[in-house]
Amino acid sequence: MKTSFNIQNAVAALVVAGLVLLPAYSVLSGNVFVLTLFTRIVILALAASSLNLIMGYGGMMSFGHAAYLGIGGYAVGILAAEGFGSGFIQFPVALAASALFAFVVGALSLRTRGVYFIMITLAFAQMAYYVASGLARYGGDDGLTIYKRSDFAGLINLSNRVQFYYLCLACLLGVIYLIWRIVNSRFGLVVQGLRSNEQRMQAIGFPATRYKLVCFVISGVLCGLAGALLANNTDFVSPAVMYWTRSGDLMVMVILGGMGSLFGPVVGAVVYLLLEELLSQVTEYWALIMGPLLLLIVLFGRGGIMGLLGRFSRG
Amino acid sequence: MADALLRVDNLVRRFGGVIATDHVSLEVLRGELHAIIGPNGAGKTTLISQLTGHLVPQGGSIYLGGRDITALPAYRRSALGLARSFQITSLLLDFTAADNVALAAQAHDGHSFRFFRNARKEESLRNAALTALRRVGLGDRADVLVSRLSHGEQRELELAVALATRPQLLLLDEPMAGLGATESARMVKLLQELRKEVTIVLVEHDMEAVFALADRISVLVYGRVIASGAASEIRRNEEVKRAYLGDQHAVVRHD
Numbered sequence: 001m002k003t004s005f006n007i008q009n010a011v012a013a014l015v016v017a018g019l020v021l022l023p024a025y026s027v028l029s030g031n032v033f034v035l036t037l038f039t040r041i042v043i044l045a046l047a048a049s050s051l052n053l054i055m056g057y058g059g060m061m062s063f064g065h066a067a068y069l070g071i072g073g074y075a076v077g078i079l080a081a082e083g084f085g086s087g088f089i090q091f092p093v094a095l096a097a098s099a100l101f102a103f104v105v106g107a108l109s110l111r112t113r114g115v116y117f118i119m120i121t122l123a124f125a126q127m128a129y130y131v132a133s134g135l136a137r138y139g140g141d142d143g144l145t146i147y148k149r150s151d152f153a154g155l156i157n158l159s160n161r162v163q164f165y166y167l168c169l170a171c172l173l174g175v176i177y178l179i180w181r182i183v184n185s186r187f188g189l190v191v192q193g194l195r196s197n198e199q200r201m202q203a204i205g206f207p208a209t210r211y212k213l214v215c216f217v218i219s220g221v222l223c224g225l226a227g228a229l230l231a232n233n234t235d236f237v238s239p240a241v242m243y244w245t246r247s248g249d250l251m252v253m254v255i256l257g258g259m260g261s262l263f264g265p266v267v268g269a270v271v272y273l274l275l276e277e278l279l280s281q282v283t284e285y286w287a288l289i290m291g292p293l294l295l296l297i298v299l300f301g302r303g304g305i306m307g308l309l310g311r312f313s314r315g
Numbered sequence: 316m317a318d319a320l321l322r323v324d325n326l327v328r329r330f331g332g333v334i335a336t337d338h339v340s341l342e343v344l345r346g347e348l349h350a351i352i353g354p355n356g357a358g359k360t361t362l363i364s365q366l367t368g369h370l371v372p373q374g375g376s377i378y379l380g381g382r383d384i385t386a387l388p389a390y391r392r393s394a395l396g397l398a399r400s401f402q403i404t405s406l407l408l409d410f411t412a413a414d415n416v417a418l419a420a421q422a423h424d425g426h427s428f429r430f431f432r433n434a435r436k437e438e439s440l441r442n443a444a445l446t447a448l449r450r451v452g453l454g455d456r457a458d459v460l461v462s463r464l465s466h467g468e469q470r471e472l473e474l475a476v477a478l479a480t481r482p483q484l485l486l487l488d489e490p491m492a493g494l495g496a497t498e499s500a501r502m503v504k505l506l507q508e509l510r511k512e513v514t515i516v517l518v519e520h521d522m523e524a525v526f527a528l529a530d531r532i533s534v535l536v537y538g539r540v541i542a543s544g545a546a547s548e549i550r551r552n553e554e555v556k557r558a559y560l561g562d563q564h565a566v567v568r569h570d
Binding site (some may be wrong): 091180182184186187188189190192193196197199200201202203204205206207208211214 | 337367368369376389390391393398399401405406407408409410418419421422423427429430431432433434435437466476477479480497522
């Protein structure tokens with residue numbers, strides 16, 4: 001099935017080119033807002049991509065992925081509040097804390113399947129949410145303002161909009177490259193095999209839980225990175241970033257763009273967040289329009305937007 | 316018996332009030348093809364599932380090569396050289412035939428915590444896969460998605476997957492299920508070849524195939540082994556005839 005022209009790849013390339021050139025447009029047109037918006041989009045695309053690794057490739061429907069956004073964010077916020085402003089401390093701590101949380105959640109939840117797995121991951125995320133709400137020293141319910149962005153010793157200035165945007169974009173593209181390597185590696189084939197037929201994989205000699213757990217932890221770490229970036233972007237972190245609706249947003253981005261497609265979550269994040277932005281300018285009931293739109297895509301475009309494009313190019 | 320590769324002692328498994336495996340004991344000798352036959356619902360698949368570790372027995376023990384494997388999970392048994400095929404074809408449908416077999420080879424080539432190299436480009440795994448595929452006559456179907464293979468081809472692929480784990484003991488759960496006459500004949504021929512290299516436990520409904528292949532046969536009825544012995548003895552066994560073979564005119568005709 002070799003086609004000289006593949007619409008999915010073309011769209012992915014177009015989106016990436018657009019993201020790379022965006023700051024130039026922003027500077028030339030003097031439109032600062034568009035850069036702020038797209039920084040957010042890029043960060044959430046990174047989070048959605050991390051979710052896609054377990055959901056699309058691993059078949060693990062985590063409904064608590066926003067927890068890592070919060071954990072990464074709070075790692076940055078708390079360290080900043082305690083006087084550790086260096087990004088070389090904040091980011092590794094953010095990733096390590098996410099890894100630890102993912103390990104605990106995964107070790108307990110991967111014993112279950114289907115709906116139970118969804119509920120347990122959701123429960124853990126809600127637990128994280130309430131723990132953060134109870135952190136009176138760090139703002140509790142109101143959240144925690146971050147007065148100074150992560151400091152990378154002059155290497156890169158996160159307070160510079162363009163530099164920060166490119167840092168986020170580099171993280172996104174780096175993570176996508178990593179996921180691409182992972183899903184084609186031995187490890188990735190095992191994980192996808194487990195999605196397809198776990199009993200079979202056990203029968204040919206794979207200890208299933210171990211591989212799923214490692215995949216779950218990798219995904220959590222990558223989302224923790226998104227969380228650390230997001231906190232820097234908003235100069236603020238609050239329990240709200242962990243709320244279950246946020247996990248739902250991430251899931252929607254993945255499903256909308258295309259589960260198990262490398263660039264699907266990026267396309268999903270761009271479309272979802274742009275639509276949200278545009279529709280909310282038209283009406284405050286934007287969700288009323290968004291809902292049916294999502295429904296249409298899920299009903300008629302199994303495999304999301306990327307899936308639709310794939311069918312399109314095959315005619 | 317010293318040369319038993321697989322020994323099952325007093326295995327018990329109940330489902331609610333139904334006793335599906337009722338103190339089953341049997342021995343499979345190294346190098347033999349041992350068939351397990353029995354009417355529908357006799358507990359054959361339940362027994363196989365306990366042997367492979369997909370189902371936990373409630374009593375009794377299983378030894379592979381003298382080692383107690385009763386409590387080992389499926390993947391550990393696979394590592395010890397026990398492979399199975401499934402009664403209902405159970406492959407990775409969204410993978411190619413070669414991928415399915417290569418994964419089986421990969422499972423027995425160290426751990427798979429390798430994250431960076433493209434596994435589909437690893438010569439050793441691909442070659443192992445191709446070798447196994449050729450064994451079962453699927454050499455030219457390597458790059459076809461499993462969901463696009465015919466039923467007969469999928470059954471053959473099941474075998475190739477099991478072979479790729481380089482097993483000492485092959486548990487085949489109704490490999491002829493749903494096959495047409497020509498496909499069945501091909502499968503019998505294939506098993507004739509394989510039995511020279513590997514010990515096989517064959518669960519099968521097709522009596523013609525069983526008597527053509529088996530060295531020894533155990534007959535399972537209502538979860539119990541009512542007879543076990545050489546194929547010729549089983550054919551003559553009155554109790555077996557009454558319980559089972561009497562209904563299967565094919566065998567009588569074939570005699």
